[in-house]
Amino acid sequence: MSPKLTVIVATAQSLKLHGGVPEAQIKEPNKEGLIRGFANLDKHIENMKNFGQQVIVTFNRFASDTDEEIALVAEHCKEKGVGFAVNTVFADGGKGAVELARLVAETIEKNTSKPLKFTYEESDSIRKKVRKIAEGDRKSTRLNSSHANISYAVFCLK
Numbered sequence: 001m002s003p004k005l006t007v008i009v010a011t012a013q014s015l016k017l018h019g020g021v022p023e024a025q026i027k028e029p030n031k032e033g034l035i036r037g038f039a040n041l042d043k044h045i046e047n048m049k050n051f052g053q054q055v056i057v058t059f060n061r062f063a064s065d066t067d068e069e070i071a072l073v074a075e076h077c078k079e080k081g082v083g084f085a086v087n088t089v090f091a092d093g094g095k096g097a098v099e100l101a102r103l104v105a106e107t108i109e110k111n112t113s114k115p116l117k118f119t120y121e122e123s124d125s126i127r128k129k130v131r132k133i134a135e136g137d138r139k140s141t142r143l144n145s146s147h148a149n150i151s152y153a154v155f156c157l158k
Contacts, residue, residue: 004112006053012065027064038076052114056083058100
């Protein structure tokens, strides 16, 4: 497996949820919750970069999203040094993905990902791979074997 690019999909709703906004309120404007949610996005960006991946973020726009929220996410991505594109394919069909398609093609052409860099040996057991990923990329001192950590780590395994 040799991906040319990693695309992280973000939504205002998911960022707000990770920023501590109650699920019942994530469709309401909440600049502070959105900004707090950047920590989660940043960790995903960091994890993929640690694997040698070039990263861009696509923002799946919903009707409840404000232009201010989208601008905040775009500016944050710029500060993190990752490309950003709004995706409105659900509402607009194929034309809603043109910005994303252009960014993907441009990024691959100019700065493709490096070969995948794994934090474990292929011969390691699944448990050992999970531990190495969690402790290496997440900079944890100990792995909390919660379902969330394991399912995230398994997604990254080769």
